[in-house]
Amino acid sequence: MTSLDKPAEPADSAELSSGGSSDDARAVTEAALFEAFGGLRGMVETVLPGLLFVTIYTIDQSLKTSAIAAVAVSVVLLVVRLARRDTVKHAFSGVFGVAFGVAFAMVTGNAKDFYLPGMLYTLGLALAYIVTALAGVPLIGLILGPIFKENLSWRTRNPGRKKAYTKASWAWGLVLLAKSAILFPLYLWADTKQLGWVLVSLKIPPFLLAVWLTWLFLAKAPAPIDVFAEMEAAEAAEKAEAEASAAGTPPVPADAADTPKPPARHRRTG
Numbered sequence: 036m037t038s039l040d041k042p043a044e045p046a047d048s049a050e051l052s053s054g055g056s057s058d059d060a061r062a063v064t065e066a067a068l069f070e071a072f073g074g075l076r077g078m079v080e081t082v083l084p085g086l087l088f089v090t091i092y093t094i095d096q097s098l099k100t101s102a103i104a105a106v107a108v109s110v111v112l113l114v115v116r117l118a119r120r121d122t123v124k125h126a127f128s129g130v131f132g133v134a135f136g137v138a139f140a141m142v143t144g145n146a147k148d149f150y151l152p153g154m155l156y157t158l159g160l161a162l163a164y165i166v167t168a169l170a171g172v173p174l175i176g177l178i179l180g181p182i183f184k185e186n187l188s189w190r191t192r193n194p195g196r197k198k199a200y201t202k203a204s205w206a207w208g209l210v211l212l213a214k215s216a217i218l219f220p221l222y223l224w225a226d227t228k229q230l231g232w233v234l235v236s237l238k239i240p241p242f243l244l245a246v247w248l249t250w251l252f253l254a255k256a257p258a259p260i261d262v263f264a265e266m267e268a269a270e271a272a273e274k275a276e277a278e279a280s281a282a283g284t285p286p287v288p289a290d291a292a293d294t295p296k297p298p299a300r301h302r303r304t305g
Contacts, residue, residue, distance in 0.1 A: 064253045067182045068246055076121075082238045084109045084133045088149060089231030098146045102137040105149075109133040132156070146227040150234055154218050161211030168204040175207060175249060176200035185259035192260055199256035206248040214241045 088105040092098070109130045116122070132153055140149040167174040172190070176197065180186050189196040214237055221230045 064250055067179055068250055071178055071182055072242075072246060078239055078242070080109075080112050080129045081242075082235060083112070084129065085150070085153075085231065085238065086235050089228065089235060092146060092231065093228050098140060098144075098149075101146070102140060102149065105133050106130075106137055147222060147230055149227075150218075150230060151222065154215065154222065154234075157211050157218075158215045161208045161215060164204045164208035164211065168201050168208065171197075171201075173197075173200040173204035175203045179253075180259075183259040184261045184263045186262050188260045188262050193257055195257040196253075196259065199252040202252045203249040206252070207245045210241045210245045210248075 084105040087108050088101045091104050092101040113127065113130050135152045136149040139152055140146055142148075164174050167177070176187075176189055179200070180189060185193070185196075189200060217237065218230070218234060221233055225233070
């Protein structure tokens with residue numbers, strides 16, 4: 036059984052975290068969530084193309100003009116990130132999502148179909164969160180584990196954290212299902228403008244709700260186990276042992292300096 040799989044000794048979050056305070060744990064959780072989901076700029080990049088599409092379509096009813104504007108703003112956002120050498124994964128996903136929606140709408144000739152790929156993606160993501168939570172491998176843990184430097188250690192070594200990831204995955208799944216339950220009937224019954232404005236208005240609030248619930252669950256959970264630090268420490272110990280063996284001296288245990296020496300015995304004379 037490897038160090039990544041063996042159960043850890045019971046410990047509270049203060050013992051597991053390097054800082055030791057709940058405020059530090061919450062700050063780390065907030066930073067990880069911002070990194071995973073793109074923060075304020077990621078939200079802008081998610082909303083702006085769809086907002087521009089529905090605004091232009093509301094004004095002139097032109098699918099072509101609306102589609103070109105949506106793709107153009109997505110590309111501009113990507114170029115800005117590349118110029119600033121920022122993380123581009125959110126901008127890239129936005130470009131591909133918009134381009135796919137535009138292609139789908141142009142092929143069918145129905146402007147509402149611009150939104151359909153994104154709606155199907157939302158529904159699929161909701162089901163993925165729920166299925167993985169039921170399977171004991173919650174998707175939110177797979178997403179955030181590498182960011183917290185814990186990888187999959189939470190599955191077997193940190194049961195409190197696994198429970199928090201499971202709750203968070205359920206939250207994401209149910210929030211996205213509720214969003215889909217609103218949008219798909221509108222896709223069938225409403226016109227393009229009505230669907231577009233409702234979809235834009237539902238971009239941020241459900242997302243913020245799911246992120247807030249995730250933060251709430253994780254802030255109360257045990258701190259992550261830094262498996263990268265453990266691996267580095269193990270490698271350093273192996274290196275020290277190898278160097279000691281090459282020098283012909285026995286390796287000194289890590290706690291040798293802390294072990295009290297027995298008192299010296301003096302030979303009685305006289």
